[in-house]
Amino acid sequence: MADTYIKHQYEPILPKKDEWPVVKLSKNRKDFIRKVADASKKSVLEITAENIDLLREELETTLYREKLRMKQNPWAVDPDDEKEFWGKVKSTMVQLSADGSLTKTQKKKKYLEILDDITMRYSEEIASNFIHSHYKVTRRIVTFGFSRLLNAARVKGFKSIFSNQFSLQDKIQIVGETDQIRELASKGTIVMVPTHFSNLDSILIGWIISVLGLPPFIYGAGLNLFNISIFAYFMNALGAYKVDRRKKNLIYLETLKTYSSEALQFGVHSLFFPGGTRSRSGMIEKKLKLGLLSTAVEAQRANFERGEDDVSGKIFIVPVTINYHFVLEAPSLIQEHLALTGQERYYKESDEFSTSYKISKFLVKFFTKGSDISVSVGKALDVLGNYVDNDGNSIDRNGRKIDTKDYFLYNGKVTVDAQREEEYTYHLGKRIVEEFHKINRVFSSHLVAFTAFQMIKRENKKMDLYNLLRLPEEDVVLIYNEFKEECLKVLGKIKELEAESKVQIAPHMKMDIDSIIDHGLANVGMYHAKRPLVKNSMGNIETQDLNLLYYYHNRLHGYDLEKLF
């Protein structure tokens, strides 16, 4: 299974768009937003323990931060009536605290009204705006545009524009449990959790979801992307809801989580990038952001609470890894990572990849040269990290069917216990990381980068990472034969891991070692101005950029392969 790339177009599991959960949601948009606002209000009240002074404090903090944000960091996408709204909140708050004639109950009522206004406003802001016709157009543009480009590049001659010899699926290979995710998506609610290395990921995943015949998923996208109107169009079309990272106040965060949780309870499939942002270091995410993940646990419990005990109320977590030879943003990502971890020990250089010109150049290069991407879809898990079968039953380690509901029972009843759910979320996060490592696919480029960097590190044992990365690149040369030996050693260990199902290997790794190395050298970070690894005229191995080499090497971090050196 792992070896065969899936290369056919799947029938949509729900052919009529009216059956798509996301379409149903957008039809009920108004009611849904009201529901989210009310639920958020309730949870803010719970957090402030119904204490009016605490609530007032939260409101004041929110107001203060919002005023600060509007002054210091305004964006094009911000609504025009923002100043007016918060101005009104302010004057009401001032009046309230000055007015001595009100009783406590009256005051509380007033504060609740303010809270209600704010959660309502936030829910409106966050809510996605899925429009089916836009979705269709977008999907067509992506598929058509990409495959035209691809065919034009690979098949020579003018007519090739209309050739269908190569489809996008030759370029982007999908492997893994595709049948299971289709099966489960028609029965319950899916939460897809992919690794996140590049800004391309969200488009890529959107395309994969449609190739697999799944209805669109909703996902949280940074509000900054909506600043650019063309992006905003695409994002809305893909069912994105908006996440404003500038807003860190309790009320906003609660509303955001509530939105995700309510959407899951509504049955809308969702996509979380559980690492939060792109992996800066190039390593597979080790620590996940638990905020959004906790909404999956919460929604599952809420479904059980309502008595939705069958598979239709079940939430399935599907880990996905995206494997690249090349990550466009690698140079700036690794620099950010090093600057963050190394502090003064690391000097930052200028960022060379940021303009849209560079991005379009990359896209052309990507489709004209051969740098493949593979996407592995992992086995589905329940919210406690147990594997589930194709009927949606959770299965324990001994192959016994178990009921996920049991995890939420105390003395036979489903109970709400925030602390318990926090632990469960943490546990789920750990399970997802384990699954990421298992379904990660090793490419030739990862192998050569890892081996080369570890060899360089071994030769400079006394240096710490930051000194090592500052070595003059021209001083670093690896003798080809030694390099080959080490590559063989690492490959051997990776094959052992594969035999234990601890990692997957791309088919091109079945070639002989010289070919694997050549393939790896040709592909590793292939479009960077400075290449992480090259062969020199003597046939030995050199690097042009140690930071990049370190970045691509990190992909194999977490398998204890360092022990070989």
Place this chain on the structure above:
Amino acid sequence: MTSKNSSKEKSVGVVGMGSFGTAIANILAEKSKVIAYVRRTEVVDEINQMHTVDGEAINPEILGTQDPEYLCQSCNTIFFMVPSSAFQEVIRSFSPFLYPYHLIIHGTKGLCLNLPPGKTLEDMGKISRENILTMSEVIMKETVVVRVGCLAGPNLARELYLGQPAATVVASKYNEVILEGQRLLRTDKFQVYGNSDIVGVELSGVLKNIIAIAAGALAGLGLGENAKGLLISRGMVELVYLGNALGGSLKSFIGLAGIGDLVATCNSTLSRNYTVGYRLAQGEKLDDILDTMEEVAEGVNTIKLIKAFVEGTGMRAPITENLYKVLFEDLKIEEALQYLMKYPFSVDVDFL
């Protein structure tokens, strides 16, 4: 599918009726119906017909059984009170009947080995943290139960049995497990504290047994209170270092389950581990001592494991290392003591 019979109040399960298990079953029976699991038929009969265990009277309401399935079906909360040497086997026999709605609290102050298939401790020589499992880790590994807690503290079974006042710690990552432990165990004479650092609390109970053996040995040599004071404080330092290396937090070690239990066991002839040390110092051989003891002294096995762990990490733990030599390599206790007196401890407290 498994949780239909929830309407009526369920019983509380106790697995293992050694002296500590019996004492806890008695405390639990003050408030709840208790079902006790034992392996041997004679003991089941004794519990159900005579209402005694080893001739000692127990609460007559306690029901004995040999059937894990029956116990698991009748109880939501189960206390596992079996020695570490039998723990894995017992938990495996319960595993098929345990579901995620169960809460498990254990009271075992020992460790289990987790080695690759076919290997023994002797083959490995050195071991690392992954090769050692605390009892809660055994439960998580062998069953589907996640809401797990442990019971630790100065709880000499004999004193509990006599109804003397005492306190214990229920530790769990889950508040609801701590609350459940408090609800079930707390009486006028038994105070229950909560702690979220379950591994730290487990390790406190485990590691203090090493020091208890040493304390017994000092007493057996006829040494006085100065020596004991020295041992307890140096033992504490060693306990903190080992405990940190194994993943526990300092706070737990200086709490009831750490210092509290250490002081109790190092002063009590009721303690099995203390007795082992005492008899060793009187010149008896380890095998003879273990053969004539009715119940397991966990400390002996703990010393074996921790010594291998210390070698695996390159740490130093002078008390443990010397006790190992006394127990298994025929070093004379006097020589071990000599060595410790010469050991260059220079700083009094360096872990706070």
